[in-house]
Amino acid sequence: MLNKFLAHIQSEIAQLSYGEKPKELYEPISYLMKLGGKRLRPALTLMAYNLFKEDWETATKPALAIEVFHNFTLMHDDIMDEAPLRRGKATVHEKWNRDVAILSGDVMLVAAYELLSEVPDARFKQVLKRFNRTAAEVCEGQQYDMNFATRNNVTEAEYIEMIRLKTSVLLGFALELGGMAANQDVVVTNQLFEIGENLGIGFQLKDDMLDVYGDPEKFGKQVGGDIIENKKTWLMLKAIEKSKGKPEEKELKEWIDKKVFNSEKKVAAVTDIYNRLGIHELAEAEMNIYFKKGFDGIDGFPVAEERKTMLREFGKYLLKRDR
Known part of the structure; x- marks a missing residue:
């Protein structure tokens, strides 16, 4: 079942669209997200949902919000650390430049909020409050x-x-x-x-x-x-x-x-x-x-x-x- 979750997450990430123009803003996001990673965090969200309900696919977009946010933090961490590589490939600020990496990271945060908004309306305020607190703690x-x-x-x-x-x-x-x-x-x-x-x-x-x-x-x-x-x-x-x-x-x-x-x-x-x-x-x-x-x-x-x-x-x- 875990492999099923991970395969589903990977497929959904490949289909995410962040925007098209200007390409210098959006291409770095797709580049970073395609570098891979363990995808542990979105898998945990689907796993937790599945503790209670069988239709775990309905929690996909909120789960992806966690992964997009996590990669946003990595993009900005790499800038602060002046890291040349991320998962064996050039970091965004090395492949493009520092300013592009900052701005693309900002858009990733916006994308995370958009995905997070797919939670049930009755829980949105609670989810938003908890996400904001967590993001600040990170x-x-x-x-x-x-x-x-x-x-x-x-x-x-x-x-x-x-x-x-x-x-x-x-x-x-x-x-x-x-x-x-x-x-x-x-x-x-x-x-x-x-x-x-x-x-x-x-x-x-x-x-x-x-x-x-x-x-x-x-x-x-x-x-x-x-x-x-x-x-x-x-x-x-x-x-x-x-x-x-x-x-x-x-x-x-x-x-x-x-x-x-x-x-x-x-x-x-x-x-x-x-x-x-x-x-x-x-x-x-x-x-x-x-x-x-x-x-x-x-x-x-x-x-x-x-x-x-x-x-x-x-x-x-x-x-x-x-x-």
């Missing part, structure tokens, strides 16, 4: 992430809150939206949001681990990128904490402070420090806390067990994924 998370780059005293709790805002609230809203589209009450939709929020934090912690320990052939991007950039991931913050008063403290600081270095050597050296400090095991334990909360939420969710099977399997996929 921006808050991005700002915290940028703030962390110039701070040396970031705590683990701050990092978890940052990824909750930047990544997991949108996964939570994707599930919540499916419940709202299926006309469920606020108690139920809140439960769906919490499930997605916890799975989302676990998902990002898994991503952080894959960045260090993933197979580059499967992961799809450079392994060790976070180490090269001195990104304050949970693993880095825990390594700084656990190395206090140990030989690894000086080693780690030297690699963080180096301005000129061989990337491969830095990744190998910092990964070795992580291994000596047991960081991988600690990160896995932290990740499992949030996945367990998500699975507990699924277990206690008030629908028949057989209707929850796909959501539970989806959570297991996020936990076990290697890319």
